[in-house]
Amino acid sequence: MITRLAVSGYRSLRDIRLVLGSLNVVTGANGSGKSSLYRSLRLLADVAQGRVIQSLAAEGGLQSTLWAGPENFSRKMKAGTETVQGTVRSKPTGLKLGFAGDDYGYAIDLGLPQPSSSLFSLDPQIKAESVWTGELLGRANAFAERRGPHVRVRAETGAWRETLQNLASFDSMMTHCADPRDALELLLLRERMKEWRFYDHLRTDRDAPARRPQIGTYTPVLASDGADLAAAVRTIMEIGDAAGLAETIDDAFPGAHVEVTATDGYFDMAMYQHGLLRPLKMSEVSDGTLRYLLLVAALLSPRPPALMILNEPETSLHPDLLVPLARLIARAAKDSQMIVVSHAPKLVSALAEEEGSMSVLLEKHLSETIVSDGETPSWNWPSR
Known part of the structure; x- marks a missing residue:
């Protein structure tokens, strides 16, 4: 089960981190960032399918999906006493996606390409990836890393072994380095991600x-x-x-x-x-x-599946069907982790009464999506 989800630099999700349970209800006003959170989960699933670059291209390219505000907000900006303005960046521009559970975690960093004459010069590049054991990435618990074109995997002895030196910037180590002999955990995690199920159409x-x-x-x-x-x-x-x-x-x-x-x-x-x-x-x-x-x-x-995500399942349903739907979703949550994105108050309140339900209320402040009264878990991104 995913216990932590982190997204940085994607549309209105400048830096958002969530704690997740077996049944999660994401809600908020129109324009609060629910769809962006849903699409970020789809992008993570696309990594395992080998099509994250194509999915970003379909959204208009990385430039169109990147957070458009400043890297950070000062206290005066947040208080409204200072005009929101750009600041000197301390980190590279990029879109980062990651999740972790009690067993494994994964994160990817997608950045802008270097200027070139290629017709594919607008394609984002995978700058860094990491897979680790446990919920929080650290120096000792990573067992697969990718920086630029180089990929290395930790052997059973604990020593690192470089497996690739020329991985293409549009290929993920999740699809090109998962091996039942040298990287079994990577293979298992990829197959689990491929089974995530989305219903929104x-x-x-x-x-x-x-x-x-x-x-x-x-x-x-x-x-x-x-x-x-x-x-x-x-x-x-x-x-x-x-x-x-x-x-x-x-x-x-x-x-x-x-x-x-x-x-x-x-x-x-x-x-x-x-x-x-x-x-x-x-x-x-x-x-x-x-x-x-x-x-x-x-x-x-x-x-x-291990994870099922429903986006606005209440569409076209009569209000009388929302409580039975909540019971149906709760039944499914006994076998699959559920993430439900909804803005139907009746469905949200009915799901909140189910055992183990966790509510994620999204709000907008200075055009940034934030979690209202939610716990912000610790998180470490892989370095480039």
């Missing part, structure tokens, strides 16, 4: 794939857009928590249940509701009903 529009029959195969993990809903639900029925599936649907829609049918290999799903003489196909149900069913399929996955 479950389609419910008229043309959503979930509204039409789809070819069905065993689907223990719902697709990010929900296209394979019927197959995911049938998988839960056959090899997952079928009783839990029935309970959560009845909790949200009393007296209702769903059935999955197959025709020539194509799976379709229908919902039986109390008072109706025939079931409703997915093409007929409301956006809110479909979205709730998608969330059920995602959260009751027979293959729960």
